[in-house]
Amino acid sequence: MADRGLDLEPSLNALNSLILGRPVAVVVAFLAVTAFLMGGIGMIQTVEDQSDAFSEDIDAQEALDAVNEEFGATFGDDEESTQLLQDSQNTLSKPALLRSLDVIKRTNERAELRLTDATGPATIIAQEIDPTAESYAAQRRAISRASDTELKTAVRQSADRPGFQALVSEDFNRRSASASASITVLTHSFPPQGDNLQEVQLGVKEIADRSDGDIRVFGLGITNSETANVIGDSLGIVMPAVLGLILLFLIVAYRDPFDLILGLVALLLSLLWTFGFIGYAGIPFDQNMISVPILLLAVGIDFGIHIVNRYREEKGRGFDVREAMTITNSQLAVAFLIVTVTTVFGFGANLTSNFEPTRNFAIVASVGIIFTFLIFSFFLPSAKIIADRNRKRFNIPSFGSSPLATEESILGRALPAVASVSKRAPVTLLLIFLVVSGGAAAYGAGVDRSFEQEDFLPPEDLPDYIENLPEPFAPSEYTAAGSINFIEDNFAAGNDDQITMYIEGPFTRDSALESVYRTTKEPPDTYLTTGNRAETTSIITVIQSYADRDPEFAALVARNDRDGNGVPDRNLEQIYDALEASPAGDRADEYLTDDRRAIRVEFAVESDASQGEITADSREYTEDFRYTATATGTIVVFQAVTDLIFQSAFQSLFLAIGLTGVFLIGVYWLLDRKPLLGVVNVLPILVTVAVLLATMRVLGLSLNAVTATILSITVGVGVAYSVHMTHRFIDEYTGGASTDKSLRITLQGTGGALVGSMLTTSIGTGALVLAISPILGQFGLLMAVSVFYSFVTAIVVFPSAAYVWARYDQGRSFRDWLWEQTNSTPQFASHED
Structure with a gap:
């Protein structure tokens, strides 16, 4: 049988x-x-910041973390800061500046919001008008009492201050003293292991919502x-x-x-x-x-x-x-x-x-x-x-x-x-x-793959059928995606169309900056160029920018620039010392480490180039630098995550099919031969x-x-x-x-x-x-x-x-x-x- x-x-x-x-x-x-x-149902906890979990243990993310730790931030993207995003016809007008200061002042008056510092166009302009205006009430008075001419003059002078132009939109016009958007960074202090950032930022949002509606609040707590x-x-x-x-x-x-x-x-x-x-x-x-x-x-x-x-x-x-x-x-x-x-x-x-x-x-x-x-x-x-x-x-x-x-x-x-x-x-x-x-x-193997922070956030504009849902189905208010889009659309510093190159020196050697400058000539096709040189922001551009404003510093650079191209190639420590002691010192900290052994260079890239193309070009470009260079930044990190997502998807698919096939073959042999x-x-x-x-x-x-x-x-x-x-x-x-x-x-x-x-x-x-x-x-x-x-x-x-x-x-x-x-x-x- x-x-x-x-x-x-x-x-x-x-x-x-x-x-x-x-x-x-x-x-x-x-x-x-x-x-x-x-x-166990009552023990369930929801995740607040899910996007970070996908970039853990990725080399590009670790490099980006190192960059953020070693260099000063352009503007408050650390975990203890809140950003006030202002959007109006002219955020540098007197009424707009006063509204911004009103929000800062009321935030400061609420002790539980733990405000320790505020940096934005309003505070900088106010102190340009009256250097003794240290309190927010005094700053408000300074702007309120200034004439239109005094205010425009103060704006033009403030534009030369370190970091000011990073806080105003790219359409900033020095002559007319105008900008359609601005960012003010509020810094908070928390006790050790403090975890109430959400409550603080929601409190700031409550204040901002009462300010004629042109100021929105953004930060990690809001996003979470x-x-x-x-x-x-x-x-x-x-x-x-x-x-x-x-x-x-x-x-x-x-x-x-x-x-x-x-x-x-x-x-x-x-x-x-x-x-x-x-x-x-x-x-x-x-x-x-x-x-x-x-x-x-x-x-x-x-x-x-x-x-x-x-x-x-x-x-x-x-x-x-x-x-x-x-x-x-x-x-x-x-x-x-x-x-x-x-x-x-x-x-x-x-x-x-x-x-x-x-x-x-x-x-x-x-x-x-x-x-x-x-x-x-x-x-x-x-x-x-x-x-x-x-x-x-x-x-x-x-x-x-x-x-x-x-x-x-x-x-x-x-x-x-x-x-x-x-x-x-x-x-x-x-x-x-x-x-x-x-x-x-x-x-289907050519299916697109992507990874973006916005994947985990609700869209800026919810569909009408969701917006009009009655209670208890009515959704919460969502602003994070809109704030992210606002920053990307209006601010160079918030633009993701850039690559960060982390370069390890030492950068006290005479030829260090010159070698970096030479490498920015004829960059990859996906990089933006002026002439045949990459558009960059680095310690080199900080030196050149300050030299344009300060004749004494310009003379120092010229004496140590043997080929006359505006990049010093000797006595670099003396250059750095003078720069750090100047008003541009804070800006220098964003691109040069304290031990002067590493710099970061920001490269602008083509907005219509794909994430994959930019990342591939950037990794290849690192080989051109004399010193050890690591390409990182949002584009590189997200591309690394995207590659892993694609790899994991097919790895899981093949494993699922393999295990299922072997199991089914074994089962039918066991049961029915x-x-x-x-x-x-x-x-x-x-x-x-x-x-x-x-x-x-x-x-x-x-x-x-x-x-x-x-x-x-x-x-x-x-x-x-x-x-x-x-x-x-x-x-x-x-x-x-x-x-x-x-x-x-x-x-x-x-x-x-x-x-x-x-x-x-x-x-x-x-x-x-x-x-x-x-x-x-x-x-x-x-x-x-x-x-x-x-x-x-x-x-x-x-x-x-x-x-x-x-x-x-x-x-x-x-x-x-x-x-x-x-x-x-x-x-x-x-x-x-």
Whole structure:
């Protein structure tokens, strides 16, 4: 007798006897565990600044951190400062300056806001008018009493002060003493380990909001507060929409209020268990985590519909409650276990990611899927038995008790028709599927990739449907993205179109500055140039700028500039000493370290050049410098993160496919001694992933910090569709049915359940497009598309693969088998109806 594989029937019978024989005890045990895990929900903490987690341990970020530590900042981007961003027709006019000083003065009067210093155009101009005006009230009086002529003169003189022009917009006009925007930096003092920056900046914002509306407040505390708020606001908008849509489709799928309630309770328990685990495990809840409950609902819906649908099939054959559920559990237990393991592989593959948020997502999603499996495999069948027994006892009528797709229904007739098409030319169809998916994968490999701080922030302008939501769904006020855009649009110092070159010297050597100056000639094509020299800001430009304003210092530079190009090439220590003792000393600290062993040079780059091109040019350009040079800055850091995101996405994808394929081949060999069924099972999901990648590129969607997980998640969620098809098919096939009949039963019974699962899951996950954060909206759209593709490939690709496999399984030689597949319609001598 042929080896039929591992016989699980005795073990399944024993398990069913244990679970279904004591349904009340099972339900009570699950409710007790739920009560315990709910205690962890209150321990959940949200992440405030998620973007930093993606740049940890990256060389370019470490270099940028070193630059920020060793050099003075251009203007307050440290963690203890607040920026007042003023936007008006002329922020250097008397009324605008007075409004700025009013905000500073009122902030200073509130002790809890811990103001220690304020630097902005208003304070600098006021002290230019009256050098003795040290208090903010005195500075306000100085500006208030100045005539228009005195004020314009003070502005022109202030323009020569160190740092002034970094605080006014690029359209600053010295002659008319005007600028359309300005920045004032407020510095706060905090006790050791102080953590109330948010409260301080929100307090400053409260003051600024009362100042005629032309001053906005920006800082790390504001950004962190909004990052935390967007999580709660997104959940508050998305979850009701998801639950509403899911409820609508579950009503159609179940068509019975009791089954509907049981399914919803099981879904609720899955969420409660998972959120409780997050709290007890101390895993922070960030924007990546918002997709977890959606994914759990997707898998839970799939399990629930399959259980109820299969149970109804068995009830329709005349079995009683216990017998019908026993058969259902026996037939679905293995499929559910396979789906759970493969889904864990898909989600867990993200543990290889370089990013902690992605690894946390992998842990929580994997644990959540295991919880979902336990609840729907044990709790739901037990609760269903209790409910149906009581319905029978109290003579409560049944409602929609038939499966989703019956022979009489349109769906029941349409789905099996796919097998008829596949039967005519299965090999040809498979070759077409492989060619199409190969082309899609090649095209999709060029999908865009990106990483930006704004990915984690709500957009500057929220859609109207979000803005007009009533309480309690109305979103918080969001200003961070607008402030970032305001700085980038108006200030050179806030512009991301630059590269920081960190160069290690020593820079006291006579030729040090000259060698740097020579290297700025003929820079890469992505760098901005004047003539044939790169546009830079460095200690060299600070020296030249101050020499233009101070004749004595200019003479000192000239005496030590042997070739007359404006760059001193001897006695550099004397030059530095004189510069640091001058009004330009603070500016010099921004580009020269205290030990004079390193400098930073800022290179302006082409705004229309890609991040990748600029980074590649910059890394190559470092080789041209005489001293050790490291390219860094926002562009380089974000490109490094982007490269890692792309690498991690495909690394996780290949791992998920590899683990899933090996597992399925092993399972089908162990259970049925038919390992090639594992390949048949994986084929539809390979087509899905390839077409999904191509779709992303067509739609212009990129792989970013959140959507990078979509490929491995597609494997995890999508493989469930082909697993259910394969498992049902092999059950019928090994039971003696022909291939035709096995596929017809599979497409009609399991296929019908998959339709309900696909509709609820794709619509439910697609509701993420309503999230405030665009990055979550993209993820939701891709999830909906991937679920739909997974269903289509399971229904369309699987039958062709099953026909080809069945012919091979009937023992023909490979040559005869291949000849018959390519030259005739297959006839199945064995496994007749």
